[in-house]
Amino acid sequence: MGEKVRGYLMIIGGAEDRSGDKEILKKFAEISGQGKANVTVITVASQDPKGVGEMYVEIFSQLGIGHVEALYIKSRSDANKESVAERIASSTGIFFTGGDQLRITSILGGTKAYHALERAYRQGVIIAGTSAGAAAMSDTMIIGGAGDEAPKGNTVSMAPGLGLLEEVVIDQHFAQRGRMARLLLAVAQNPFILGVGIDEDTAIIVHPDGNFWVIGSNTVTVLDGSCVSFTNVSELRPGEPLAMCNAALHVLSPGLGFDMKKRKPLLE
């Protein structure tokens, strides 16, 4: 177990509170530097980049972020512009909105914008993402699979993610969309991967020491397959039901944490 983390990540399960207490967004503003912050909202995942971008810019301004700007990246050529890379490089916090995680990776992957992002992350800049922006954080990401179904062969689709968080797979809108089966299948495919299911209006803050802490109003489900004694996943034909024995399951409420290196819950 050696989940490789370098800087700070805030991974949000979608539908974070934007009108009430705004606990999660407030925390992002604080870690980004509040009045001294220079935040970039990246809307590349969204089909409505202007609408989503302006909404987050307004919320973050209200929360007292010094400077916040939405960056509209529409294509890989946009993502290779020096000005875009510079905008990312000058940020003290970067926020990925929701939408479609494949848009994030297919447009940013390998571009100047991506390299600027990774460099910023290594230097300690917080990278946040909600919904699709959360899913894209890991090495391998879940891109499809129905909720409220039994775990069966060929029912979850995965793709290479941004790779900011290694050896972990994230799922979001977790309890609200009944996504346990997706996480089970992802972990069964490689039990070395830690499965992290994040509920709506809930986030994990990942620290460089490899620990994460839960904030928000719901729960985070951690599925650790490292002790799995048996799985039939490699033999499954499409539609055949999964078997996986002896996984460890942790449900974490806000305030609790998890040591991804030792794979142990943290109570304080």
Next chain:
Amino acid sequence: MGEKVRGYLMIIGGAEDRSGDKEILKKFAEISGQGKANVTVITVASQDPKGVGEMYVEIFSQLGIGHVEALYIKSRSDANKESVAERIASSTGIFFTGGDQLRITSILGGTKAYHALERAYRQGVIIAGTSAGAAAMSDTMIIGGAGDEAPKGNTVSMAPGLGLLEEVVIDQHFAQRGRMARLLLAVAQNPFILGVGIDEDTAIIVHPDGNFWVIGSNTVTVLDGSCVSFTNVSELRPGEPLAMCNAALHVLSPGLGFDMKKRKPLLE
């Protein structure tokens, strides 16, 4: 660990196939004695007892059950009739339909019909139940709680069940209705209880030795809280998110089993 089992139970997660292969109902017919069987369908859970009763009588007749009859119990006074108790006592297989599990327990609990049922069970007669009929099997049963929600204080309701299966709590329509949170809360409340979530068109056959085996087309989720190191369930106010660390999770496909005494999956 000493889940107390006495006879044979078939616990079905609802929506079992009734028009195709009918694998689960066929197995029930077989265990009941097929041509020599005398099966009673108990429709007490249902709001449409005639419709449901006639449907199962027709299916079981087609499956070659020698004699099958629906028993319509509408009230506790019905359930205290000698004729009803005698009908149950003469059965080689008893099948509880779906509906509302509270109708089963509130109408049968402590009556002559219930005592006849328990006696039949002890003598080795198979007792089957689907959906509500499955939920009612255990000592304590789940009677309410929304699916597709995070596990939170006061979001699952429980009541005393028929008590045919002790130290276990059953949930049904499990993956299809996103009911992980209900099972988590039930197990957190008493980690000594084994949580068993049964998917639709899937069943467990419980043997007197305390082992069960999975049949059908989906999966059975077993949540074992006996190693839980921490839970906040006793301090939860309504709506506050659950924490539960170090539960064991098993997903069983058809053909696999589980030893409820040793709490170990059985691969053959």
